[in-house]
Amino acid sequence: IALGGALDASTTNRMFLDDIRVFITALEDAPTAPIAKGTITYTDGTPAAGVSVSDGYTVVQTAADGTYTIEHPHQDAWYIFYSIPADCDVNINSKGQPYFFTKYEPERFEYNFTVVRSSGGKQDSFSLFCFADPQCSSESNRLRFQRESVPHFKAHAAAKGVPCYGVTLGDIVSSGDSSNTNPQMPHMCEHMAKDKVGFPVFQTMGNHDYLYFNGSAPIEPDENSSTYN
Numbered sequence: 001i002a003l004g005g006a007l008d009a010s011t012t013n014r015m016f017l018d019d020i021r022v023f024i025t026a027l028e029d030a031p032t033a034p035i036a037k038g039t040i041t042y043t044d045g046t047p048a049a050g051v052s053v054s055d056g057y058t059v060v061q062t063a064a065d066g067t068y069t070i071e072h073p074h075q076d077a078w079y080i081f082y083s084i085p086a087d088c089d090v091n092i093n094s095k096g097q098p099y100f101f102t103k104y105e106p107e108r109f110e111y112n113f114t115v116v117r118s119s120g121g122k123q124d125s126f127s128l129f130c131f132a133d134p135q136c137s138s139e140s141n142r143l144r145f146q147r148e149s150v151p152h153f154k155a156h157a158a159a160k161g162v163p164c165y166g167v168t169l170g171d172i173v174s175s176g177d178s179s180n181t182n183p184q185m186p187h188m189c190e191h192m193a194k195d196k197v198g199f200p201v202f203q204t205m206g207n208h209d210y211l212y213f214n215g216s217a218p219i220e221p222d223e224n225s226s227t228y229n
Helices: 139-158 182-191
Strands: 035-042 052-054 059-061 067-071 079-082 101-103 113-115 127-131 164-168
Touching: 035 079, 052 067, 059 067, 127 139, 139 182
Parallel strands: 035 113, 127 164
Antiparallel strands: 035 067, 052 059, 052 079, 079 101
16 A cells, blocks of 8 residues: 655655554465466466476476476576477567567566467477578678568568578677677667568577677676676
């Protein structure tokens, strides 16, 4: 319950309330240590059993009722994510990217997901597009990727006649030494959206996809991770 008023900082705001009853309908002890738990369901609300869920270090599977629990997620976990079942579509976020994960927060305990059954059932065959090191080192490189590569991907996929998926093999951009090309990353994200290439594209991080420059700085814990720079 939040009570307050639009008063300036120099004014004391006091409020008295009488005859208030609070009814406790359920009481559950908060976890004493970080855990990640939740439920995976289909869009009709039925549970999705046997789906693998991970923090990047531990893998568990959902039970018959769609629930799962990861005890003590790893201190370096960044995401809680699931492996997309073979009879489900790839969820796509507002940027056109595959969306099967959520940011892990140690103070948060519950992570629920919804999966969508494919209209054609389990997929027994598909075509996989592997993008080997796009490594766009400049805006001109990136524009060539947009104008030349992306339409080719889409046309080639349209002729396949089976579901298509893509994965980059790292080095989406080309940061390195004294060159920082990470500003191209949002544009590359846009170019590889599902509606642009015609299929979901999963991304793999490469050594040129983060900032690093000449020097001898040691790899030490930082504000994002306890063991990785």
